[in-house]
Structures are given as structure tokens and as C-alpha cells.
Amino acid sequence: xxxxxxxxxxxxxxxxxxxxxxxxxxxxxxxxxxxxxxxxxxxxxxxxxxxxxxxxxxxxxxxxxxxxxxxxxxxxxxxxxxxxxxxxxxxxxxxxxxxxxxxxxxxxxxxxxxxxxxxxxxxxxxxxxxxxxxxxxxxxxxxxxxxxxxxxxxxxxxxxxxxxxxxxxxxxxxxxxxxxxxxxxxxxxxxxxxxxxxxxxxxxxxxxxxxxxxxxxxxxxxxxxxxxxxxxxxxxxxxxxxxxxxxxxxxxxxxxxxxxxxxxxxxxxxxxxxxxxxxxxxxxxxxxxxxxxxxxxxxxxxxxxxxxxxxxxxxxxxxxxxxxxxxxxxxxxxxxxxxxxxxxxxxxxxxxxxxxxxxxxxxxxxxxxxx
Numbered sequence: 001x002x003x004x005x006x007x008x009x010x011x012x013x014x015x016x017x018x019x020x021x022x023x024x025x026x027x028x029x030x031x032x033x034x035x036x037x038x039x040x041x042x043x044x045x046x047x048x049x050x051x052x053x054x055x056x057x058x059x060x061x062x063x064x065x066x067x068x069x070x071x072x073x074x075x076x077x078x079x080x081x082x083x084x085x086x087x088x089x090x091x092x093x094x095x096x097x098x099x100x101x102x103x104x105x106x107x108x109x110x111x112x113x114x115x116x117x118x119x120x121x122x123x124x125x126x127x128x129x130x131x132x133x134x135x136x137x138x139x140x141x142x143x144x145x146x147x148x149x150x151x152x153x154x155x156x157x158x159x160x161x162x163x164x165x166x167x168x169x170x171x172x173x174x175x176x177x178x179x180x181x182x183x184x185x186x187x188x189x190x191x192x193x194x195x196x197x198x199x200x201x202x203x204x205x206x207x208x209x210x211x212x213x214x215x216x217x218x219x220x221x222x223x224x225x226x227x228x229x230x231x232x233x234x235x236x237x238x239x240x241x242x243x244x245x246x247x248x249x250x251x252x253x254x255x256x257x258x259x260x261x262x263x264x265x266x267x268x269x270x271x272x273x274x275x276x277x278x279x280x281x282x283x284x285x286x287x288x289x290x291x292x293x294x295x296x297x298x299x300x301x302x303x304x305x306x307x308x309x310x311x312x313x314x315x316x317x318x319x320x321x322x323x324x325x326x327x328x329x330x331x332x333x334x335x336x337x338x339x340x341x342x343x344x345x346x347x348x349x350x351x352x353x354x355x356x357x358x359x360x361x362x363x364x365x366x367x368x369x370x371x
Contacts, residue, residue, distance in 0.1 A: 027294035030345055031309040034292065038316050042323075049323060057194060059186075064199045067319055075315035076203035077103075077262040078282065080210050082289040082311040084255030086302050087223075090231045091244075091251040092150050093299030094157025095287045098142075099259050101168020103279040106139040106263035108172040111181040111273055114188070119181040128188060136260040143256020147249040165283075173275040183271040192268030203265050210261060211308060218304065227251060231299030281332070285314050288339050314339070 042049040052066040081099055088096050113134050116125030142164060149160035183189075191202050218224040226247050229237045234244040262282075267273050291297055292313060293306030314335075321334050344350060 027303045028306045028309065030294055031292050031306055031313050033345075034313045035309070035316065038313070038320060042320060046323070049320075054199060059196070061194060061196050062199050063194050063201075067323060069201065071312065071315050071319050072204050073201040074319070075312050076201075076207040077265050077279070078285050078289060078311040078315060079207045079308050080258050080262045080265075081255075081282065081286040082293075082307045083210060083214050083304065084251070084258035085286045086290050086293070086295060086304055086307040087227055087251040088157070088255050089287075089290050089295060089297060090299055090302040091227045091248045092157045093231060093297075094150070095283075095290075095297070096146060096161045096252065096255055097158055097283045097287075098146065098161040098164035098168055099255070099262075099283045099286060100279040100281065101165050101172070102139060102142050102256070102259045103263040103266055103282065104169045104172035104273070104275050105142065105175070106135045106260045107267035107273050107278060108175040108275065109138045110135040110264060110267055111183065112175050114183055115176075115181045119176065119179040120184070122184060124183070124185050124188070128191075132260075132264055135264060136257055139260035139263065140253050140256040143252045143254070143259065144249065146256075147252030150252065151245040151248040169275050172273075176273075180272055180274065185271075189268055189271050192265050192270070203269075206261065206265060210258070214304060223250070224302075224304075228301050232301070285311075289314055292339065 049067050052064055052068055054062055055065045057063045085096065085099070088094075110131045113126050113131040114124050114128070115121050118125075146157075146161050146164065149155045149163075150157050153160075190196075191206070193202065194200075195202055226237070226242050229240070229242055230244045230247045237244050237247075262279070266278055287297075289311035290302075290307050292310035293303060293308075295302045295307060317335060317338055318331070321331055326334055
């Protein structure tokens with residue numbers, strides 16, 4: 001009986017070890033683990049962090065408030081950018097560092113269309129939908145510019161997008177003649193804040209719509225397959241009838257569309273724009289979201305869900321640091337330390353070591369309990 005019991009426990013240990021080994025190796029393990037750590041930390045430090053209340057905003061409309069709502073709201077732009085950045089990274093094996101500047105340009109274009117020649121109009125000079133479409137076209141053109149440099153001229157993505165990163169905010173200021181346009185029409189602010197009668201921030205709905213759209217695109221088209229194929233081996237893809245240059249170009253254009261949506265939300269939040277501050281350093285957060293999702297930064301296979309979850313984890317971390325009164329100037333340093341740890345833990349070699357260690361320790365632990 002004793003030997004049977006010991007064999008049964010050893011078999012259970014192997015099954016548990018095998019399950020945990022698969023769990024650790026799964027791509028989405030790191031962002032989930034990071035999220036759980038942040039949740040546990042906040043539960044211990046201050047359980048009120050998770051409180052959600054129904055309050056009134058400045059217009060007297062009922063709205064939900066709380067740190068969780070803030071996280072979901074403020075992460076919206078980052079989530080949308082992470083979608084495009086994931087595709088660009090997978091196809092090109094590099095990252096677009098110009099998305100922050102491109103947001104400034106797209107937001108400036110939108111305000112220019114809405115304001116016309118008067119930087120502070122009493123009424124909108126064009127329908128919001130028209131301004132948004134113009135914004136999309138401009139952002140996609142800049143995406144196409146970056147995509148051409150990468151796909152046709154074979155320039156490394158970070159170097160190619162450095163052009164727009166450097167000049168983008170100056171271009172954004174030039175579009176509105178260095179003026180800071182202000183929209184007084186309250187309806188424009190609905191898209192970046194709240195729609196009267198709906199207590200949930202509008203950007204959350206926009207982010208969810210973008211997630212559903214990309215999920216449908218990846219499910220019913222070959223974009224995901226072609227993107228991964230090109231990222232893994234462009235030459236083999238070409239032999240199989242896939243045009244690597246076209247796929248890379250398309251991913252940059254899609255990222256441009258994501259930039260337009262994020263820029264729309266950004267300028268709608270405040271009904272104005274500050275060219276030097278808007279979306280500052282958001283490109284770094286977008287790249288970190290892709291890395292935190294366990295996606296290889298040198299291209300190839302990707303997990304869109306993991307990138308999106310990584311974006312929410314980064315915003316969760318940011319909100320947590322603000323909650324505990326970390327000064328804004330020190331915020332990047334704290335964030336960098338935490339993200340470095342998470343990215344290192346997501347490295348395959350580290351995961352393999354953790355798996356091997358667990359496989360050795362699990363049977364020993366159960367054997368001790370049996371004795």
C-alpha cells in the first residue's frame with residue numbers, strides 16, 4: 001500500500017510539474033502574473049484601490065469613478081497603439097518610435113479641420129466625422145511613408161521612423177501656425193470623456209471596438225498568418241507567393257490608422273492640443289506592451305491578446321505609482337525597473353530555467369510530505 005501511495009503521489013507530482021511547466025512557457029503567463037502581482041500588492045496596501053463609485057462630473061451627469069475606471073480609461077489609447085505596434089513588430093522585426101509624434105500630427109490636423117481659420121471658433125467649421133476621416137487619411141499617409149522606407153528601401157524600422165519622431169511635433173505645430181486651437185463645442189469632448197447619460201468613459205468603448213475589429217480581421221483574413229510568415233522568414237514567404245514588402249507596408253498603414261484613433265481620443269479629452277506634451281513617451285509604452293506580452297521584438301509569431309493585456313498592465317502600474325504619490329519625474333525610473341524585471345522573466349531562457357527548477361523541486365516536496 002505504501003509503495004502504491006508513493007507511486008500515486010509521484011505521478012501526481014509529475015502531472016502538476018508538467019501543468020506548471022506548460023503554464024510558465026505559455027506566452028500570456030508573464031502579463032497575467034504581472035497583473036496578479038499588482039492586484040495582490042494593491043489589495044494588501046490599500047483595498048480601497050478597487051472601489052468603484054457612481055458620482056457626478058462637472059456637468060452634473062452620473063459617471064463611474066475609481067482607480068479601476070481610470071486604468072481602463074487611460075489605457076485606451078495605449079491598447080489601440082499596441083494593436084498596430086504588434087503587427088509592425090511581427091512583420092518587420094522592428095518598432096515604430098514615431099507614434100507619439102504622429103498622434104500630435106493627427107490631432108493637430110483634426111483640430112485644424114474643425115477650427116478652420118479661427119483657432120477658437122464658436123461653432124465647428126466641419127462635421128466631426130469629416131475631421132476624423134481626414135485625420136485617418138493623414139495618419140495612414142505618414143504610416144505609408146514609414147512603411148515605404150522599411151519595406152522598399154530596407155531601412156531598419158527604428159531608424160526609418162526616427163525621421164518622423166524628430167520632426168513630427170514641429171510639423172504638428174506648423175499645421176496650426178503654432179497656435180493652440182480650442183474647441184468650445186461640448187459634443188467634441190464626448191469622445192474622450194463621457195457621453196451624457198452613459199456613466200462609462202467613451203474611450204473604453206472605442207478601445208473595445210478596436211479589439212473586436214482586429215479580432216475579426218485576424219480571424220477572417222490571412223493578415224495574421226502572412227505577418228508571422230514574413231517576420232519569421234521573408235525569403236521563404238516570397239517563395240510561397242507572399243510579398244514581404246507589401247505585408248510590411250500594410251502593417252505600417254494599419255498602425256497609422258491606430259494612431260489616428262488614439263490622436264482623436266487624445267485631443268477630445270481636452271478639446272485642445274499641446275504639441276510638445278501630447279502622447280509624450282507613449283511609443284515606449286506601446287513597445288513595452290508588445291514586449292510584456294511575450295512577443296519577440298525581432299519579429300515572427302505574435303499574440304495580440306497578450307499585447308493588449310500588456311498595455312493594461314503598464315497602465316495599472318502607472319496608476320499604482322501615482323496612487324502612492326510617486327513624483328511624475330521619477331515615474332519612468334520606477335516603471336523601467338519593474339518592466340525590465342518582467343521582460344527578463346519573459347525571456348525563453350529564464351522560463352526554461354524556472355521550469356527545470358520546478359520539475360526538480362515538485363517531486364521532492366511531495367516526497368517529503370509523504371514521509
